[in-house]
Amino acid sequence: MDPRVSVVDKRLAGIERIIAVTGGKGGIGKSLTSSVLALTLAQLGYKVGLLDLDMSAPSAHVILGIDGIFPEEEYGIIPPEVHGISFMSICYFTGDEPAPLRGEDITNAMLELLAITRWGALDFLIVDMPPGIGDAAMDVIRWLKRAEFLILTTGSKVALVTVKKVIQMLQELQKPIVGVIENMKMRESGLVRDELSAYNVPLLGAIEFDMDLEDKIGDAAALAESTMAARLTEIVIQDPRFKLSQN
Amino acid sequence: MDPRVSVVDKRLAGIERIIAVTGGKGGIGKSLTSSVLALTLAQLGYKVGLLDLDMSAPSAHVILGIDGIFPEEEYGIIPPEVHGISFMSICYFTGDEPAPLRGEDITNAMLELLAITRWGALDFLIVDMPPGIGDAAMDVIRWLKRAEFLILTTGSKVALVTVKKVIQMLQELQKPIVGVIENMKMRESGLVRDELSAYNVPLLGAIEFDMDLEDKIGDAAALAESTMAARLTEIVIQDPRFKLSQN
Amino acid sequence: MHEWALAEAVIEAAVEDARKEGMTRIREITVRIGELQQIELDPFTFALDEIIKLHGELLQHAQVKLEDEPAIFKCRVCSTEWHYQKASLNEAEGEAIHFAPEVAHAYMRCPRCKSPDFEVLQGRGVTIQRITGLK
Amino acid sequence: MHEWALAEAVIEAAVEDARKEGMTRIREITVRIGELQQIELDPFTFALDEIIKLHGELLQHAQVKLEDEPAIFKCRVCSTEWHYQKASLNEAEGEAIHFAPEVAHAYMRCPRCKSPDFEVLQGRGVTIQRITGLK
Ligand SMILES: Nc1ncnc2c1ncn2[C@@H]1O[C@H](COP(=O)(O)OP(=O)(O)O)[C@@H](O)[C@H]1O
Ligand SMILES: Nc1ncnc2c1ncn2[C@@H]1O[C@H](COP(=O)(O)OP(=O)(O)O)[C@@H](O)[C@H]1O
Ligand SMILES: [Mg+2]
Ligand SMILES: [Mg+2]
Ligand SMILES: [Mg+2]
Ligand SMILES: [Mg+2]
Ligand code: NI
Ligand code: NI
Ligand SMILES: [Zn+2]
Ligand SMILES: [Zn+2]
Numbered sequence: 001m002d003p004r005v006s007v008v009d010k011r012l013a014g015i016e017r018i019i020a021v022t023g024g025k026g027g028i029g030k031s032l033t034s035s036v037l038a039l040t041l042a043q044l045g046y047k048v049g050l051l052d053l054d055m056s057a058p059s060a061h062v063i064l065g066i067d068g069i070f071p072e073e074e075y076g077i078i079p080p081e082v083h084g085i086s087f088m089s090i091c092y093f094t095g096d097e098p099a100p101l102r103g104e105d106i107t108n109a110m111l112e113l114l115a116i117t118r119w120g121a122l123d124f125l126i127v128d129m130p131p132g133i134g135d136a137a138m139d140v141i142r143w144l145k146r147a148e149f150l151i152l153t154t155g156s157k158v159a160l161v162t163v164k165k166v167i168q169m170l171q172e173l174q175k176p177i178v179g180v181i182e183n184m185k186m187r188e189s190g191l192v193r194d195e196l197s198a199y200n201v202p203l204l205g206a207i208e209f210d211m212d213l214e215d216k217i218g219d220a221a222a223l224a225e226s227t228m229a230a231r232l233t234e235i236v237i238q239d240p241r242f243k244l245s246q247n
Numbered sequence: 248m249d250p251r252v253s254v255v256d257k258r259l260a261g262i263e264r265i266i267a268v269t270g271g272k273g274g275i276g277k278s279l280t281s282s283v284l285a286l287t288l289a290q291l292g293y294k295v296g297l298l299d300l301d302m303s304a305p306s307a308h309v310i311l312g313i314d315g316i317f318p319e320e321e322y323g324i325i326p327p328e329v330h331g332i333s334f335m336s337i338c339y340f341t342g343d344e345p346a347p348l349r350g351e352d353i354t355n356a357m358l359e360l361l362a363i364t365r366w367g368a369l370d371f372l373i374v375d376m377p378p379g380i381g382d383a384a385m386d387v388i389r390w391l392k393r394a395e396f397l398i399l400t401t402g403s404k405v406a407l408v409t410v411k412k413v414i415q416m417l418q419e420l421q422k423p424i425v426g427v428i429e430n431m432k433m434r435e436s437g438l439v440r441d442e443l444s445a446y447n448v449p450l451l452g453a454i455e456f457d458m459d460l461e462d463k464i465g466d467a468a469a470l471a472e473s474t475m476a477a478r479l480t481e482i483v484i485q486d487p488r489f490k491l492s493q494n
Numbered sequence: 495m496h497e498w499a500l501a502e503a504v505i506e507a508a509v510e511d512a513r514k515e516g517m518t519r520i521r522e523i524t525v526r527i528g529e530l531q532q533i534e535l536d537p538f539t540f541a542l543d544e545i546i547k548l549h550g551e552l553l554q555h556a557q558v559k560l561e562d563e564p565a566i567f568k569c570r571v572c573s574t575e576w577h578y579q580k581a582s583l584n585e586a587e588g589e590a591i592h593f594a595p596e597v598a599h600a601y602m603r604c605p606r607c608k609s610p611d612f613e614v615l616q617g618r619g620v621t622i623q624r625i626t627g628l629k
Numbered sequence: 630m631h632e633w634a635l636a637e638a639v640i641e642a643a644v645e646d647a648r649k650e651g652m653t654r655i656r657e658i659t660v661r662i663g664e665l666q667q668i669e670l671d672p673f674t675f676a677l678d679e680i681i682k683l684h685g686e687l688l689q690h691a692q693v694k695l696e697d698e699p700a701i702f703k704c705r706v707c708s709t710e711w712h713y714q715k716a717s718l719n720e721a722e723g724e725a726i727h728f729a730p731e732v733a734h735a736y737m738r739c740p741r742c743k744s745p746d747f748e749v750l751q752g753r754g755v756t757i758q759r760i761t762g763l764k
Binding site for chain 4: 076
Binding site: 346360 | 511620
């Protein structure tokens with residue numbers, strides 16, 4: 001018997017809200033959104049954790065410019081605090097080495113992080129989800145019982161065909177959906193609204209494609225001042241449906 | 248004993264060259280590049296197959312605008328010819344339903360397609376690879392013994408950190424690399440060149456970000472006339488390192 | 495009749511294995527037919543016979559024995575186990591699963607908790623159970 | 630000392646299982662310690678003892694028995710099997726694997742064909758082998 005699943009709830013017990021950032025396919029901005037959302041909430045004075053669970057392409061550490069740190073051991077491992085965020089990622093343990101993991105390995109590695117990380121008391125844990133609705137995503141959905149899902153898409157038909165499957169799956173599993181964000185918007189188009197009209201899901205708004213964003217990657221202070229941060233404040237954090245007042 | 252692995256070589260025996268389109272993370276243009284490369288080679292008169300092996304987010308059928316067709320059975324299954332390309336994808340069997348597959352299921356589904364699809368004689372089989380270097384990618388690399396790898400990246404630090412791992416892995420496994428394409432280029436920057444200088448890998452060139460591309464998705468004729476098609480002709484097909492004269 | 499392609503896989507694999515084991519004659523190949531894939535037995539055995547004829551001495555007197563393997567599913571969320579009969583698939587769904595059994599995850603749900611995250615414990619598709627022969 | 634966290638997981642899981650089985654007293658918990666994770670036994674058993682003390686009656690007389698499980702790896706490409714000793718990891722690598730055994734795939738290769746695509750047949754980490762007690 002694997003003892004780790006039993007301890008996950010206990011590890012997350014001090015966390016008020018778990019926001020899992022997901023979406024149909026890769027490259028739609030899950031990692032950027034998770035990282036900037038975490039930074040923004042931290043700046044607002046909330047206690048925030050960020051957990052990168054994309055084991056095949058961990059990116060949040062690159063976005064936050066984290067390098068050369070290693071978590072402390074203390075009755076488990078304590079996520080290092082970087083830029084005001086408690087941050088946990090497999091990157092501490094793999095460095096830059098490629099780690100070709102099978103499904104079973106990914107499940108195991110994610111579960112290990114969940115079983116040994118001591119988050120303490122947090123207002124928010126933001127989770128950078130593994131892409132899609134494969135095994136990794138299904139495991140996380142199962143373990144993070146209290147997670148609320150923030151769904152990203154782009155305005156592309158290619159992204160929409162997959163994001164619809166994610167929404168359908170989350171609804172089937174009766175998971176709470178914070179809403180859908182259209183990221184990297186480049187032009188006016190009703191495609192996202194039209195394609196998602198059949199699903200009863202809040203459309204929170206759009207984040208424009210930001211030509212200057214790339215230069216801010218690796219620079220947390222600049223990211224916290226970016227258009228993306230401003231838009232996330234506007235369309236997610238200040239949206240009454242996000243129910244921030246509860247926190 | 249699983250009999251399917253033994254028949255894969257036989258199924259691919261009539262194929263001259265297998266080009267596997269890969270890259271570190273999702274959203275860098277693997278599906279678009281595979282599809283447009285297949286269309287372009289077909290227009291040049293080559294016999295071309297396209298195999299979508301991204302089971303978690305199959306997209307090539309959306310890009311090519313394929314809908315409502317189903318393969319014939321004849322001593323196996325015959326990939327339907329669409330826009331001059333023999334096209335095979337799991338989409339024939341799942342339709343628009345979400346199919347949450349585990350690693351083991353993905354391996355099985357890919358192997359089933361490889362074991363029962365009769366490509367016949369082809370000059371090129373273009374493979375839209377599963378993202379990254381997880382289990383799915385490792386399986387495909389193992390089964391498609393003769394594959395040559397065409398690697399995509401964007402100019403983003405987030406993409407580069409992962410594409411380097413893919414290159415390192417392919418080189419460790421001594422797999423032939425056609426070269427690296429920088430996709431969705433938006434501005435001049437030496438980042439891709441600098442970051443990849445330590446790897447002995449041909450940089451084939453860049454494909455610009457094309458604002459009009461989205462309108463061509465689903466329209467194969469328009470895609471064949473797109474800037475992307477022109478650039479793929481220029482930087483891949485006409486590059487002497489692609490060794491087209493052998494075909 | 496994609497059963498032919500699966501039959502070819504069985505014979506290829508059997509030949510490969512027999513060679514590795516140093517057999518000079520294959521006597522019997524025992525093949526398990528998983529219920530989920532709904533293989534049509536007539537075309538499958540016909541294909542096996544035809545393909546065996548195309549091979550030389552190694553397979554000349556080879557017999558193929560088929561065994562049924564019922565499909566059993568187990569939910570990864572609530573641990574419920576169920577059988578194929580409970581799956582109640584329509585014809586198009588059955589047809590799709592016939593070609594790629596994994597797409598069952600698009601059409602089947604756990605009968606208790608409705609989760610699509612289940613395991614196929616047995617009875618997925620065609621496997622070789624045993625090969626006997628002369629060395 | 631992240632061994633404490635793993636010990637907590639063991640006790641949580643044992644309690645959960647004992648409740649499910651309707652036990653009133655746990656007598657013995659047999660824990661397998663996989664070699665790959667290089668658990669430090671002193672802090673681990675110390676943690677187990679301390680955590681048991683924090684629990685009530687159910688665990689009052691519980692004994693924990695530890696069993697070593699050697700790590701064995703098997704290459705998915707060439708089927709070679711090898712043991713942990715052959716892995717020759719440096720200290721930082723061993724430390725990383727201690728926290729997340731899967732990162733072994735970043736630092737180990739098949740000794741024969743150099744592939745990173747291998748399976749951990751046994752000896753990955755901490756598992757519960759058996760729980761006995763009174764109903
Ligand atoms: N709003 C935006 N404007 C400009 N670039 C963006 C925006 N959102 C994301 N990106 C870029 O798009 C790429 C993919 O984003 P990423 O967060 O890595 O996606 P995912 O985690 O979903 O794969 C990155 O290079 C990132 O810098
Ligand atoms: N050169 C390009 N110019 C503009 N958009 C592009 C270009 N290449 C890809 N895209 C868009 O980027 C998104 C990701 O491309 P896709 O082929 O789906 O990537 P992948 O298969 O690697 O996930 C799609 O919406 C696609 O239309
Ligand atoms: Mg990401
Ligand atoms: Mg990430
Ligand atoms: Mg794709
Ligand atoms: Mg695709
Ligand atoms: Ni058939
Ligand atoms: Ni430790
Ligand atoms: Zn269930
Ligand atoms: Zn090997």
